Amino acid sequence: MGKGTVEWLLRGLCSRFCTALSALMLLTQRVTSLSLDICEGKVATAGPRSRSSWSGNLGEALTYLSYLLFFPALLGGPLCSFQTFQARVCNGSPAGPGHAARALAWPGLQLLSLEGLKVAVRVLLGASPGLAGCRQLECVLVVWATAGFFKLTYYSHWTLDAALLQAAGFEPVCEEQGPDADIWTLETAHRxxxxxxxxxxxxxxxxxxxxxxxxxxxxxxxxxxxxxxxxxxxxxxxxxxxxxxxxxxxxxxxxxxxxxxxxxxxxxxxxxxxxxxxxxxxxxxxxxxxxxxxxxxxxxxxxxxxxxxxxxxxxxxxxxxxxxxxxxxxxxxxxxxxxxxxxxxxxxxxxxxxxxxxxxxxxxxxxx
Structure with missing residues (x-):
């Protein structure tokens, strides 16, 4: 049963349970991504000699587990490949408090702006008749405004997820092919x-x-x-x-x-x-x-x-x-x-x- 189905049926349960379900779905992404990397030969596995030793098996297992159970990624954010994750851990400098503060400054402003827009849209929707009471072209405006509220919610979550990864020092690598919340591209798309x-x-x-x-x-x-x-x-x-x-x-x-x-x-x-x-x-x-x-x-x-x-x-x-x-x-x-x-x-x-x-x-x- 999928995550959304369980959340729909158990909507009244503890929020921690829903968070665990979401993390489980994100974990499946990382597991399948790592499996594909191994099958395609993109990840170097231990040789026969290394596999025969207990320390070699443990070291390889810990390397994979560190990627699969990377805490910020289980809360959301773009999916990193195992290679880019490993390169960032091995070569990157540790992220200190100063780096985290700088990394969160701009996303924090974006998040505040998005939340402010959500409040404004919510007020407008509260004054509208809704789908049940709208008539003809008025329904088009109601649909567009309501969808705008949902999109702002998605953008807020994606921005927060990316900020968390960036504060941990992973955002530039994990978003090498573009961020999930590319708001400009999404809102200006004509196709x-x-x-x-x-x-x-x-x-x-x-x-x-x-x-x-x-x-x-x-x-x-x-x-x-x-x-x-x-x-x-x-x-x-x-x-x-x-x-x-x-x-x-x-x-x-x-x-x-x-x-x-x-x-x-x-x-x-x-x-x-x-x-x-x-x-x-x-x-x-x-x-x-x-x-x-x-x-x-x-x-x-x-x-x-x-x-x-x-x-x-x-x-x-x-x-x-x-x-x-x-x-x-x-x-x-x-x-x-x-x-x-x-x-x-x-x-x-x-x-x-x-x-x-x-x-x-x-x-x-x-x-x-």
């Missing part, structure tokens, strides 16, 4: 596919390596399914990851068919699907797939000048509203809330991607 690659970047890389690159067929579907299960599937997650997988799938219909679908399916399973998640990830997958098809066509006539600017502006607006709908669907644990979301005007945006996918899938070969 769903760009948003998808930047959202929780280290987990996306882990899923790609664990499932997508190791599957011969149905890569995208398997990846999304595994991700949904890993996150602890509840009904919303199942639907959400399914949408996401469908969206990403259409990018390559020939040799690498179904890679994105498998990836999104694995992700939905990894997250612990519930109905809202199922709907959200399904919409996400469809949106990514349609995004590739639309931009492949748009490049033909909007290569420069005002048409290109118009496409970027419209793409940004559509990306913001679509991701807002997906995020709300993934967070909708209550069937009533999910039904209100499906009957609101916000459903137009994921449906538009479904329509685009149907209309343009057959013409993809001509555009290529």
């Amino acid at each position: 769903i596919s760009v948003f998808t690659r930047a959202w929780n970047r280290s987990t996306a890389r882990w899923l790609r390596r664990l499932v997508f690159q190791r599957s011969a067929r149905w890569r995208r579907a398997l990846t999304f399914a595994f991700s949904a299960w890993w996150h602890g599937l509840h009904p919303g997650q199942a639907l959400g990851f399914l949408c996401w997988a469908v969206a990403v799938e259409g990018h390559q219909l020939r040799s690498a068919r179904w890679r994105r679908a498998l990836t999104f399916a694995f992700s939905a399973w990894w997250h612990g699907l519930h109905p809202g998640q199922a709907l959200g990830f399904l919409c996400w997958a469809v949106a990514v797939e349609a995004d590739h098809l639309v931009h492949a066509y748009a490049r033909k006539w909007a290569s420069s000048g005002p048409p290109r600017l118009l496409c970027r502006v419209l793409g940004w607006v559509h990306t913001q509203l679509t991701t807002a709908y997906i995020l709300l669907a993934v967070q909708a644990h209550c069937p009533t809330t999910l039904w209100q979301l499906c009957t609101s005007c916000g459903i137009v945006f994921p449906l538009a991607h479904c329509l685009v996918l149907l209309l343009f899938a057959k013409g993809k070969r001509k555009w290529d």
Whole structure:
């Protein structure tokens, strides 16, 4: 049973239990990452002579355990590879109080700003009628504002996790391929596919390596399914990851068919699907797939000048509203809330991607 499923069923239990579940999920990331490194020969294991000695076995085991049980990483933050972790421990200087204070200064300001924005958005949402009382286009604004509150919460957690690693002296190494909370990229993305690659970047890389690159067929579907299960599937997650997988799938219909679908399916399973998640990830997958098809066509006539600017502006607006709908669907644990979301005007945006996918899938070969 996934972490999200257990948390959903045992929501009233002690917070320490939920924290332990979260740490266990992060531990599975590190265990599988280390296993892949060993299988691929990226980690040098002890030779036959060293293995025959008790001290050699113990030394190798302690090296692996120090990576797996590294305390700050079990609380969150980007996933470090074993090689970069070992290099930082062996070559880096210990982080003193002065370094920790400097490392926490800028993230602390970011965190305060994000929390202040959360308070402001919460006040606005308190004055709004909500999904139950909104009408027509007003529902679009409610969906967008509510999703903004959830995104600010994610950004706050990611910023705090990265600050903890940085204070321990690991942040520059662990974020060598970019931070999880790349707020600028996420909020300025004019394509769903760009948003998808930047959202929780280290987990996306882990899923790609664990499932997508190791599957011969149905890569995208398997990846999304595994991700949904890993996150602890509840009904919303199942639907959400399914949408996401469908969206990403259409990018390559020939040799690498179904890679994105498998990836999104694995992700939905990894997250612990519930109905809202199922709907959200399904919409996400469809949106990514349609995004590739639309931009492949748009490049033909909007290569420069005002048409290109118009496409970027419209793409940004559509990306913001679509991701807002997906995020709300993934967070909708209550069937009533999910039904209100499906009957609101916000459903137009994921449906538009479904329509685009149907209309343009057959013409993809001509555009290529």
